[in-house]
Amino acid sequence: MKKVINIPLGSQHISLLEPVRFQFKTHNEKIVEVGADVGFVHRGIERACVTQFEWKKLPYVVARVCGLCAITHSLSFTLAVEKMLEFESTRRIDYLRMLMVELDRIHSHMLCLSHTAENAGFEAMFMEVMAAREPVMDLQEAISGNRVQFDYIAIGGVHRDISPETAKEVVATLDALKPKIERLLEEFSKNWSLSLKYRGVGMLTYEEACIYNTLGPLARAAGLRTDVRLESSDLPYEEVGFEVVLEKGGDIHARNMVRLYEILNSIEMCKNIVQNLPEGEHLLKIKGKPKGEAIVRLEAPRGELMYLVRGSGKNFLDRVRIKTPTFSGIPAMVEIFKGSEYADAPAILASFDPCMSCTAK
Amino acid sequence: MKKIETTLERVVKTIEEFYDRYEWHFLTLNGIDLDDGKIELQWIFAKYGAKDETVVFYCITDYETEVPSIVKLIPSAIMGEREVVDMFGLTIEGIEGKLYLSDDSLKTPLKTMGLGGCEV
Amino acid sequence: MFRSLANAWSNMFKPPHTVKYPFVGDVQVPSDYRGLILYDVEHCIFCDRCEKACPPKAIVFYQHDDGHKEYRYNPWLCIYCGECVRACPKADEALTHSSEKPNPASKAENVNDEWFVWQTVARESRERYAEKKKAEKAEKRAARKGEPAGPKGD
Numbered sequence: 001m002k003k004v005i006n007i008p009l010g011s012q013h014i015s016l017l018e019p020v021r022f023q024f025k026t027h028n029e030k031i032v033e034v035g036a037d038v039g040f041v042h043r044g045i046e047r048a049c050v051t052q053f054e055w056k057k058l059p060y061v062v063a064r065v066c067g068l069c070a071i072t073h074s075l076s077f078t079l080a081v082e083k084m085l086e087f088e089s090t091r092r093i094d095y096l097r098m099l100m101v102e103l104d105r106i107h108s109h110m111l112c113l114s115h116t117a118e119n120a121g122f123e124a125m126f127m128e129v130m131a132a133r134e135p136v137m138d139l140q141e142a143i144s145g146n147r148v149q150f151d152y153i154a155i156g157g158v159h160r161d162i163s164p165e166t167a168k169e170v171v172a173t174l175d176a177l178k179p180k181i182e183r184l185l186e187e188f189s190k191n192w193s194l195s196l197k198y199r200g201v202g203m204l205t206y207e208e209a210c211i212y213n214t215l216g217p218l219a220r221a222a223g224l225r226t227d228v229r230l231e232s233s234d235l236p237y238e239e240v241g242f243e244v245v246l247e248k249g250g251d252i253h254a255r256n257m258v259r260l261y262e263i264l265n266s267i268e269m270c271k272n273i274v275q276n277l278p279e280g281e282h283l284l285k286i287k288g289k290p291k292g293e294a295i296v297r298l299e300a301p302r303g304e305l306m307y308l309v310r311g312s313g314k315n316f317l318d319r320v321r322i323k324t325p326t327f328s329g330i331p332a333m334v335e336i337f338k339g340s341e342y343a344d345a346p347a348i349l350a351s352f353d354p355c356m357s358c359t360a361k
Numbered sequence: 362m363k364k365i366e367t368t369l370e371r372v373v374k375t376i377e378e379f380y381d382r383y384e385w386h387f388l389t390l391n392g393i394d395l396d397d398g399k400i401e402l403q404w405i406f407a408k409y410g411a412k413d414e415t416v417v418f419y420c421i422t423d424y425e426t427e428v429p430s431i432v433k434l435i436p437s438a439i440m441g442e443r444e445v446v447d448m449f450g451l452t453i454e455g456i457e458g459k460l461y462l463s464d465d466s467l468k469t470p471l472k473t474m475g476l477g478g479c480e481v
Numbered sequence: 482m483f484r485s486l487a488n489a490w491s492n493m494f495k496p497p498h499t500v501k502y503p504f505v506g507d508v509q510v511p512s513d514y515r516g517l518i519l520y521d522v523e524h525c526i527f528c529d530r531c532e533k534a535c536p537p538k539a540i541v542f543y544q545h546d547d548g549h550k551e552y553r554y555n556p557w558l559c560i561y562c563g564e565c566v567r568a569c570p571k572a573d574e575a576l577t578h579s580s581e582k583p584n585p586a587s588k589a590e591n592v593n594d595e596w597f598v599w600q601t602v603a604r605e606s607r608e609r610y611a612e613k614k615k616a617e618k619a620e621k622r623a624a625r626k627g628e629p630a631g632p633k634g635d
Contacts (some may be wrong), residue, residue: 046448047470057536060562132500145515151562159563160513202370210382213437226386226409234413295362295415297388299408306388306405323441331437350473360461 003028007342011040015119015346020357022334022349024344034285034337036330042360049320055081055290055311058320059153062307065322066358067148068108071100072300074153077320079234079298080309081155084290089238092280093157096237099170099273100152101298102266106177107136107303109217109259112353113184116256119346120197125187128194128348132180142166157283167274174267178241181267185260188253202336202348205250212332215325216303217262218352221254222248227325228299235298240272241265252351289313302353324358364417368373372420373429379416380434384409390431390441392449394472399423400449404431424472428453448472514580515561520552524574530565531565531576539563544610553599556583557592 005028010021019040025033045065053061058081059074066073075097105295114129137147143166144150144159152158162170187195204214209222219226227244229237245261247254288309297306303325311317333352340348367375388405395401401421408414409468423430428445430453431438445451446458450469462468510516518540532540539558543551561583569576582604586592 039459039463042461043467044467044470053536054613055536057564060536060564062558096362127498134498141513141514145511145513145563146561149560151515151560211436213386213435215386224409231407231410231412231414293362295405295417297415304388304407308391308403308405310393321389321391321393323391327440328389328437330440 004032009271009345009349011037013346015349017115018354020354020356020359022101022345023066023338024337024342024345029341031337031340031342031345034334036334038330038359039121039358040360041357045067045361046320046322050317054315056155058317059155060151062320062322063149063151065324065361066355068111068355069104069300069302069358070148070307071104071150071152072298073322074151074303075101076296076298076305076307077309078153078155080294080296080307081290081311082286083294083296084180084292084309084311085285085286085288087156089157090280090284091278092282093284094235095240095273095277096158096162096282097153098237098240099162100140100150100158100274101235101269103136103140103143105301106263106266106270106351107133107140109263110136110313112301113188113255113256113259115350116252116347117194119350120194122194125194129184129318132177132184135177139166139170139283142169152239156285156286157281158285161282162274162277167277168280169220170273170274174270178264178267181263185257185264188260194251197344197347198251198256199249201344202252202340202351203250208332208335209250210334213328214303214332215328216299216301217255217258218332219331220245221258222250223248226304226306228297232297232299234296237269240269240276242269252347255351289315290317302326302355302358303329307338322361324355324361326352326355326359329354330359362413362415362417364419367418367420369420369426370419370424372404373431373434375418376431379418380406382435387435387438388415389408390438390445392445392451392471394421394449395421400451401471402428402445423436424449424451430454430456432456482495510580510582512580514582515563516579516581517556517583518554518559518561518563518565519577519579519581520554521575521577522552524571525552526571526575528568528570534564534568534601536562536564537605538558538600540564541600541603544607546613553603554594555593557586560595577626 005026007024007026008021009024010016011019022192023035024031049058049061059078062077063070063074063158110129110133114126117125140150141147144152145160204222206223209219209224223246225244225246229242230244243265245265247258291313293310295308297304305325306323308321309317310319330353336348385406385408388407391403391405393401399421401419404418406416428451430442442453442456443458443460446453446456447460447462448471452473529542532542537560538550539555541553543553545551563578566572566576566578
């Protein structure tokens with residue numbers, strides 16, 4: 001007998017990090033229909049950006065869109081404003097900015113991996129990954145002066161220069177992190193009980209990835225070659241050894257692998273950046289008020305982040321449009337849920353690495 | 362960034378001719394309030410694997426005219442369209458807003474910004 | 482399986498990654514940690530630049546009627562970005578970015594309620610003062626005009 005059952009997941013659920021509600025319609029265990037409600041934490045930041053705050057204060061405002069990718073938010077806004085003011089940054093500024101973005105990617109990916117492990121029922125792994133993540137956050141604290149809200153990016157550069165001692169610490173910490181990631185790589189690919197929860201679950205094919213315009217690790221796990229680090233020339237990623245990580249599977253396992261290999265790649269990049277840091281100023285004076293329109297895309301840990309800024313030479317901007325990665329990923333997520341078992345839903349959801357405070361802004 | 366002007370009648374056809382799902386990806390639909398009761402709608406695309414290639418189709422319209430939907434062409438456009446309906450109070454064919462706003466919040470928070478305040 | 486048993490056994494004697502926070506004193510923070518903003522009234526020239534630069538408006542100057550200004554700072558509203566110190570013409574003297582940790586406040590204390598009242602009071606005080614100054618100026622001007630006008634009239 002086929003019976004349709006409605007099961008909600010969220011807005012508060014033990015497997016959720018952030019408030020989102022999925023309405024599942026299931027035939028026995030199989031999910032057949034999905035509705036998503038994402039607007040629980042809407043704060044009206046786009047409106048506040050044009051009515052409450054002057055453009056010089058906005059890097060701090062947009063950094064509050066999201067805790068995990070605060071640095072990419074303030075950086076993309078700053079890049080957009082700098083484009084409008086025709087500002088030329090020095091290579092040292094670019095390198096320091098890239099360093100922080102990549103460190104951010106490392107710890108954000110580790111958070112996602114730990115939650116995927118936890119939602120698959122492997123709590124010891126969750127704690128292990130979280131413990132390994134802590135030194136990376138300490139590094140960011142040492143560089144920027146704060147653990148979560150870095151407020152490191154300034155319009156015209158970065159607020160602090162990196163000291164030689166901190167640079168040494170970065171290399172030492174990342175060297176210590178690398179074997180841990182390699183061990184995780186082995187664990188995630190060879191552990192039998194994890195493979196039951198991961199392999200062939202939450203499939204997204206290449207075709208579907210193209211149809212639903214998926215982004216970030218979700219798309220790369222399905223074999224779609226898209227990475228804004230490759231597609232944008234705002235930051236010189238080729239110089240520091242960036243490589244696109246691609247997987248074919250499209251399931252949770254493939255997403256985990258993409259994240260793990262990206263962490264390894266980011267570790268290499270960070271070390272390259274610190275060891276080949278060019279000389280120069282870290283903060284330059286910038287004059288004028290933003291006028292015109294600029295679009296900036298940047299690869300946040302979860303995928304492509306886009307800022308569209310329009311100004312008319314006044315203290316207040318005309319429009320700040322924030323397009324976050326999870327926002328574009330929702331249609332694909334809904335599609336992936338269809339046809340999978342309800343019991344797998346938490347693990348699938350964690351593997352998307354959804355960021356609801358970004359989505360609802 | 363390449364900007365191409367279009368009109369509401371032509372926009373679906375233009376995008377249909379332009380869009381190849383293996384080559385381009387759709388970023389979002391964006392609205393910008395233009396102070397004089399008009400709104401600029403932008404359909405933003407970016408090319409896979411190419412450096413800095415973004416194409417923006419834009420058209421200027423008023424708030425009353427119904428905007429055609431491109432969800433049939435690009436299913437992921439639904440999020441952007443719902444947001445525009447929500448934030449500006451536009452009507453897009455077959456699209457319901459209610460993405461972020463609840464019953465007791467501001468009605469169209471990003472509309473008529475330049476005129477000072479919005480409809481509550 | 483033996484490996485996992487051995488792992489489990491050795492894990493029992495490993496120290497935990499966490500610290501028993503309230504009992505072990507303060508957690509280590511880096512020396513250039515962005516902490517509380519310290520203020521020195523001796524060096525302040527009352528230019529109000531920090532107040533204008535502050536994104537969350539956590540610095541407010543109250544205008545007393547006798548002309549001097551009073552600095553007030555809300556550490557619970559502050560986002561510790563350091564924008565005020567960068568705006569300060571006498572940075573590291575009048576305003577300093579210390580590495581001192583701010584005291585946490587619980588929600589029940591409603592630390593910000595008073596502050597929002599205070600913000601309006603401070604704004605009103607300045608408006609009042611500006612009006613007073615304006616009136617004084619107008620009076621002076623009137624008096625100055627009145628003086629030469631007076632003898633002529635006689």
